[in-house]
Amino acid sequence: MATPIQHGLEIKFGSEYGPEEEQAVLEIIRKGAPTSGDACIAFEEEFAAYCGTKHARVVSNGTAALFMSMAALDIRPGDHVITTPMTWIATAAAPATLGADVGFVDVDPKTFNLDPNLLEAAITPKTKAIIPVHLYGQCCDMDAILAIANKHGIPVVEDACHTAGGAYKGRKAGSMGITGCFSFHEQKNMSTLGEGGVVVTNDAEIFERIALYRSHCTRVYGKSTKYCQLDEAKFPQGKRFWWQDFDDVGYNFRMTDVQAAVGRVQLRKLDAMNDRRRESAAIMTEGLKDIPGLTLPHTDPGCHHVYHLYPVVIDPEVFGLTKEDLVHTMYHEKGIKLGTHYIPLHWSTAFQKRGFKRGQFPVAEMAAERLVTLPINPRQTQEGLDYLIACFHELAK
Numbered sequence: 100m101a102t103p104i105q106h107g108l109e110i111k112f113g114s115e116y117g118p119e120e121e122q123a124v125l126e127i128i129r130k131g132a133p134t135s136g137d138a139c140i141a142f143e144e145e146f147a148a149y150c151g152t153k154h155a156r157v158v159s160n161g162t163a164a165l166f167m168s169m170a171a172l173d174i175r176p177g178d179h180v181i182t183t184p185m186t187w188i189a190t191a192a193a194p195a196t197l198g199a200d201v202g203f204v205d206v207d208p209k210t211f212n213l214d215p216n217l218l219e220a221a222i223t224p225k226t227k228a229i230i231p232v233h234l235y236g237q238c239c240d241m242d243a244i245l246a247i248a249n250k251h252g253i254p255v256v257e258d259a260c261h262t263a264g265g266a267y268k269g270r271k272a273g274s275m276g277i278t279g280c281f282s283f284h285e286q287k288n289m290s291t292l293g294e295g296g297v298v299v300t301n302d303a304e305i306f307e308r309i310a311l312y313r314s315h316c317t318r319v320y321g322k323s324t325k326y327c328q329l330d331e332a333k334f335p336q337g338k339r340f341w342w343q344d345f346d347d348v349g350y351n352f353r354m355t356d357v358q359a360a361v362g363r364v365q366l367r368k369l370d371a372m373n374d375r376r377r378e379s380a381a382i383m384t385e386g387l388k389d390i391p392g393l394t395l396p397h398t399d400p401g402c403h404h405v406y407h408l409y410p411v412v413i414d415p416e417v418f419g420l421t422k423e424d425l426v427h428t429m430y431h432e433k434g435i436k437l438g439t440h441y442i443p444l445h446w447s448t449a450f451q452k453r454g455f456k457r458g459q460f461p462v463a464e465m466a467a468e469r470l471v472t473l474p475i476n477p478r479q480t481q482e483g484l485d486y487l488i489a490c491f492h493e494l495a496k
């Protein structure tokens with residue numbers, strides 16, 4: 100067959116672009132390729148409608164979406180924010196860079212999502228937010244998480260960066276918390292030219308703060324830019340000056356119109372692309388299910404899983420290879436790159452410096468030692484998937 104890469108057997112590039120995206124880019128370039136303008140506004144309206152939320156604000160990336168959610172909740176030094184150790188560092192960096200203390204809660208051994216059974220014990224009087232991560236494309240047990248959070252009056256910010264288009268009991272990922280944060284990075288289920296993100300919310304006040312912080316606390320669009328007329332007395336010549344006011348200090352986390360125009364096309368294709376991922380997952384599950392020593396992904400009933408990644412846990416004694424040996428052999432002998440999402444954050448230097456120790460979150464640590472993610476994306480061919488499955492059969496004991 101052609102190279103594994105040509106059959107979509109790689110982790111890089113989660114989405115696919117075609118002539119519609121090319122056309123959308125050209126149209127915006129011919130309009131001068133502005134920063135956030137009409138295309139961003141249209142994309143926001145469409146993304147909010149897709150998620151069933153009142154508001155959406157597009158941003159430069161998923162990290163910015165999480166950070167602004169924290170800033171809008173007024174997270175400060177000394178506050179405590181709970182999340183999972185099994186995530187990309189952006190989730191924990193959002194509160195940590197604002198000076199908050201991060202508390203980790205171990206994950207559920209079947210789904211690798213934050214384990215609600217361990218959540219309440221981690222809450223302290225200083226806990227100001229909880230950030231569950233809908234890992235690998237499957238939503239967390241949101242009923243359980245929201246029940247605990249509501250009991251303690253703590254807002255929940257959903258990290259839905261893996262799960263655009265996913266749902267929990269009929270509710271779209273991102274629509275259940277105070278905010279939902281998405282990434283449109285090149286590996287995600289939909290992308291806006293390599294980087295991008297969006298925050299969705301039903302809360303008008305939070306939305307207002309996010310809208311302000313995104314662009315230096317001035318309104319670039321929306322309710323019209325906020326201008327203040329200078330005192331005429333200071334300009335006796337009668338010249339009229341206008342100047343821009345800033346409610347506070349903020350950031351520049353804007354998305355550009357060319358990205359948003361692509362995002363609009365990607366959003367229209369998202370369900371179809373996710374269906375292709377689900378089909379690939381079903382083929383992998385069927386092809387791998389009889390191999391001893393592999394635990395294949397668990398789907399919670401009630402979740403619409405969009406398979407951002409396809410996690411497999413290896414039992415080295417039964418399968419015959421350790422995770423390291425499998426990753427190495429697959430790459431060097433078969434041309435297939437397996438992922439290792441994620442090394443638990445409490446193992447990282449960043450969080451060891453903050454007092455965390457190995458051994459604290461055993462399920463996440465077991466995953467670090469045994470879990471690999473298989474390539475999955477909408478470009479995979481049947482031939483490519485057959486090759487992937489055959490490689491596993493060949494390498495199994």
Ligand SMILES: Cc1ncc(COP(=O)(O)O)c(C=O)c1O
Nearest residue numbers: 160161162187189190260282284
């Ligand atoms: C779970 C999770 N949260 C947050 C992010 C941050 O998104 P971005 O890379 O767009 O900043 C990512 C990106 O990989 C992610 O996987």
